[in-house]
Amino acid sequence: xxxxxxxxxxxxxxxxxxxxxxxxxxxxxxxxxxxxxxxxxxxxxxxxxxxxxxxxxxxxxxxxxxxxxxxxxxxxxxxxxxxxxxxxxxxxxxxxxxxxxxxxxxxxxxxxxxxxxxxxxxxxxxxxxxxxxxxxxxxxxxxxxxxxxxxxxxxxxxxxxxxxxxxxxxxxxxxxxxxxxxxxxxxxxxxxxxxxxxxxxxxxxxxxxxxxxxxxxxxxxxxxxxxxxxxxxxxxxxxxxxxxxxxxxxxxxxxxxxxxxxxxxxxxxxxxxxxxxxxxxxxxxxxxxxxxxxxxxxxxxxxxxxxxxxxxxxxxxxxxxxxxxxxxxxxxxxxxxxxxxxxxxxxxxxxxxxxxxxxxxxxxxxxxxxx
Amino acid sequence: xxxxxxxxxxxxxxxxxxxxxxxxxxxxxxxxxxxxxxxxxxxxxxxxxxxxxxxxxxxxxxxxxxxxxxxxxxxxxxxxxxxxxxxxxxxxxxxxxxxxxxxxxxxxxxxxxxxxxxxxxxxxxxxxxxxxxxxxxxxxxxxxxxxxxxxxxxxxxxxxxxxxxxxxxxxxxxxxxxxxxxxxxxxxxxxxxxxxxxxxxxxxxxxxxxxxxxxxxxxxxxxxxxxxxxxxxxxxxxxxxxxxxxxxxxxxxxxxxxxxxxxxxxxxxxxxxxxxxxxxxxxxxxxxxxxxxxxxxxxxxxxxxxxxxxxxxxxxxxxxxxxxxxxxxxxxxxxxxxxxxxxxxxxxxxxxxxxxxxxxxxxxxxxxxxx
Numbered sequence: 246x247x248x249x250x251x252x253x254x255x256x257x258x259x260x261x262x263x264x265x266x267x268x269x270x271x272x273x274x275x276x277x278x279x280x281x282x283x284x285x286x287x288x289x290x291x292x293x294x295x296x297x298x299x300x301x302x303x304x305x306x307x308x309x310x311x312x313x314x315x316x317x318x319x320x321x322x323x324x325x326x327x328x329x330x331x332x333x334x335x336x337x338x339x340x341x342x343x344x345x346x347x348x349x350x351x352x353x354x355x356x357x358x359x360x361x362x363x364x365x366x367x368x369x370x371x372x373x374x375x376x377x378x379x380x381x382x383x384x385x386x387x388x389x390x391x392x393x394x395x396x397x398x399x400x401x402x403x404x405x406x407x408x409x410x411x412x413x414x415x416x417x418x419x420x421x422x423x424x425x426x427x428x429x430x431x432x433x434x435x436x437x438x439x440x441x442x443x444x445x446x447x448x449x450x451x452x453x454x455x456x457x458x459x460x461x462x463x464x465x466x467x468x469x470x471x472x473x474x475x476x477x478x479x480x481x482x483x484x485x486x487x488x489x490x491x492x493x494x495x496x497x498x499x500x501x502x503x504x505x506x507x508x509x510x511x512x513x514x515x516x517x518x519x520x521x522x523x524x525x526x527x528x529x530x531x532x533x534x535x536x537x538x539x540x541x542x543x544x545x546x547x548x549x550x551x552x553x554x555x556x557x558x559x560x561x562x563x564x565x566x567x568x569x570x571x572x573x574x575x576x577x578x579x580x581x582x583x584x585x586x587x588x589x590x591x592x593x594x595x596x597x598x599x600x601x602x603x604x605x606x607x608x609x610x611x612x613x614x615x616x
Numbered sequence: 617x618x619x620x621x622x623x624x625x626x627x628x629x630x631x632x633x634x635x636x637x638x639x640x641x642x643x644x645x646x647x648x649x650x651x652x653x654x655x656x657x658x659x660x661x662x663x664x665x666x667x668x669x670x671x672x673x674x675x676x677x678x679x680x681x682x683x684x685x686x687x688x689x690x691x692x693x694x695x696x697x698x699x700x701x702x703x704x705x706x707x708x709x710x711x712x713x714x715x716x717x718x719x720x721x722x723x724x725x726x727x728x729x730x731x732x733x734x735x736x737x738x739x740x741x742x743x744x745x746x747x748x749x750x751x752x753x754x755x756x757x758x759x760x761x762x763x764x765x766x767x768x769x770x771x772x773x774x775x776x777x778x779x780x781x782x783x784x785x786x787x788x789x790x791x792x793x794x795x796x797x798x799x800x801x802x803x804x805x806x807x808x809x810x811x812x813x814x815x816x817x818x819x820x821x822x823x824x825x826x827x828x829x830x831x832x833x834x835x836x837x838x839x840x841x842x843x844x845x846x847x848x849x850x851x852x853x854x855x856x857x858x859x860x861x862x863x864x865x866x867x868x869x870x871x872x873x874x875x876x877x878x879x880x881x882x883x884x885x886x887x888x889x890x891x892x893x894x895x896x897x898x899x900x901x902x903x904x905x906x907x908x909x910x911x912x913x914x915x916x917x918x919x920x921x922x923x924x925x926x927x928x929x930x931x932x933x934x935x936x937x938x939x940x941x942x943x944x945x946x947x948x949x950x951x952x953x954x955x956x957x958x959x960x961x962x963x964x965x966x967x968x969x970x971x972x973x974x975x976x977x978x979x980x981x982x983x984x985x986x987x
Contacts, residue, residue, distance in 0.1 A: 374796055380794060410789065415782075418780075418784045
């Protein structure tokens with residue numbers, strides 16, 4: 246066990262995220278501690294140049310802010326080599342919240358921008374094992390979550406979604422055992438193309454890029470340590486900060502508190518109510534003081550949420566300026582956020598309802614065509 | 617850790633077998649300690665009656681001497697219910713020795729006598745993980761071992777042989793996870809028919825009987841503890857003593873000492889040489905003393921080996937009497953043993969050479985017809 250210092254260091258692992266006591270996550274410290282790289286402006290510019298499209302809002306706003314070997318992936322891409330994307334989700338709940346959508350929205354952008362294959366792992370086996378779920382319930386949640394994921398608009402011809410219960414076996418299981426031999430830790434198989442012979446036959450040196458939140462870094466460090474011993478490329482990572490809870494940015498959202506997050510199943514009324522009642526405001530306690538001192542944007546959740554989901558940079562900048570100077574009130578910012586979130590959730594709901602059995606069967610299951 | 621007493625208790629676990637210091641395995645103590653049941657004469661008589669054939673030599677001679685729930689399996693069988701057999705092998709070496717053949721010879725008898733399905737698991741994944749073997753080498757050994765196993769003469773229409781690397785996945789993997797949830801120990805899946813949907817579809821209550829050496833008892837105790845929590849029958853066990861090393865009966869044979877065992881790849885000359893040079897004799901140190909005191913049958917390896925492989929009870933009894941009384945010499949007993957073993961190994965070699973691609977493909981792989 247690491248010894249705690251008196252000021253209670255922040256804890257960020259794949260299993261726990263906690264800020265320093267009373268503080269918020271210090272991402273600079275995290276980059277130093279983890280030893281990953283900052284995703285700087287020159288790299289973002291390079292992505293824009295290589296893909297011929299403006300960088301995604303999550304790149305522009307620093308949501309994805311760190312990486313490992315991402316520049317190597319871009320070097321290879323520039324030489325004409327392909328790579329593939331891997332992301333996933335542990336299906337422990339019925340409905341996704343907006344924080345769950347963040348990596349999938351960004352992954353869809355990467356797939357569209359680079360025109361690359363994508364594998365999405367649903368770790369129903371892990372959820373079954375560690376949460377109090379039956380095999381059947383875990384599989385049902387995986388199927389439900391898959392529809393929400395498909396609703397994010399992935400390219401059917403370039404996407405393979407699998408649940409561990411459906412897919413573990415064969416080449417995938419062989420890689421699990423090879424990896425377990427190296428690290429006694431057997432969940433790194435999707436990082437290596439040889440786990441998917443029906444997709445990547447004969448392409449064992451294909452590079453893998455993993456978009457994920459930064460708390461997954463220690464986990465993939467093990468995978469990366471193992472890779473050379475197996476003769477595989479290390480998977481590259483592109484790492485995001487956390488989507489904050491409505492109550493404020495001191496960690497990840499808690500699935501156990503429904504008022505800490507906006508769910509894709511929330512109605513327009515739910516969204517309005519949650520934002521107005523729970524979204525932590527950086528505004529001052531009286532209109533007089535607010536006009537005088539302006540809002541504290543560093544802690545204001547409506548502004549942070551708009552940073553994720555309001556695409557228009559100019560409008561966002563306008564809001565930040567006016568709100569920060571006290572000329573705009575919290576109620577006005579919340580009103581705009583409610584519009585943005587309601588539209589996002591509505592669009593997602595329509596897309597999910599439009600998921601057909603064909604598009605579902607096409608992306609799920611082990612009969613997928615080569616990517 | 618169990619505390620060692622001064623006289624160094626015997627140790628029998630799936631991973632280690634060691635007699636008390638200088639002594640041999642005390643099987644009675646083992647039955648008491650493990651809490652399994654003695655396989656008594658009335659049960660042997662019942663098997664003979666139910667199957668309409670004489671009991672196998674390994675039953676007559678007490679090689680299989682203990683069990684768990686075997687009488688329940690016989691009760692069910694008498695009511696007209698089926699059961700299935702499960703046995704297996706960890707393929708860590710190229711050639712099998714005679715001790716390896718013991719459970720397969722007995723399992724073949726059970727299959728023939730009860731006309732029941734049999735699944736044989738080759739744990740190439742486990743051997744890959746814990747021995748210093750690659751996936752490919754473990755799989756190659758599994759294929760080689762499978763041919764030796766098939767050469768034991770199993771009924772093609774009632775036998776399914778699988779390697780974990782080939783077969784783990786689907787229903788089998790689901791049972792592995794269900795079991796791991798209960799015991800953090802995931803190698804019990806073959807004990808439950810729902811692991812084999814292509815063989816036992818709709819027969820989830822089929823009973824399973826496992827012939828094995830008694831050192832596997834602690835291992836299957838975990839499986840049995842788990843079974844009711846999963847709504848499955850506990851697998852029944854029928855348990856053997858150990859086939860002794862040539863050097864004497866203080867444990868199991870060591871795969872690392874080629875002179876401790878007769879291999880199915882040994883030539884007639886190898887067999888003659890090993891038996892004459894290494895088989896521990898209970899005869900006296902001079903012909904005079906031997907004629908006077910007779911051989912000590914309790915420690916004599918040639919007599920013990922004949923107990924396993926000489927089918928003729930009358931001839932065995934004759935040898936025991938004459939040798940024990942000093943009228944027969946060690947050389948004569950060894951000569952007879954060499955004949956018996958050479959014939960056994962020759963017969964095995966012919967049967968192995970006769971294994972066709974068809975019979976191999978028919979018993980291996982997941983496309984096996986229902987059993």
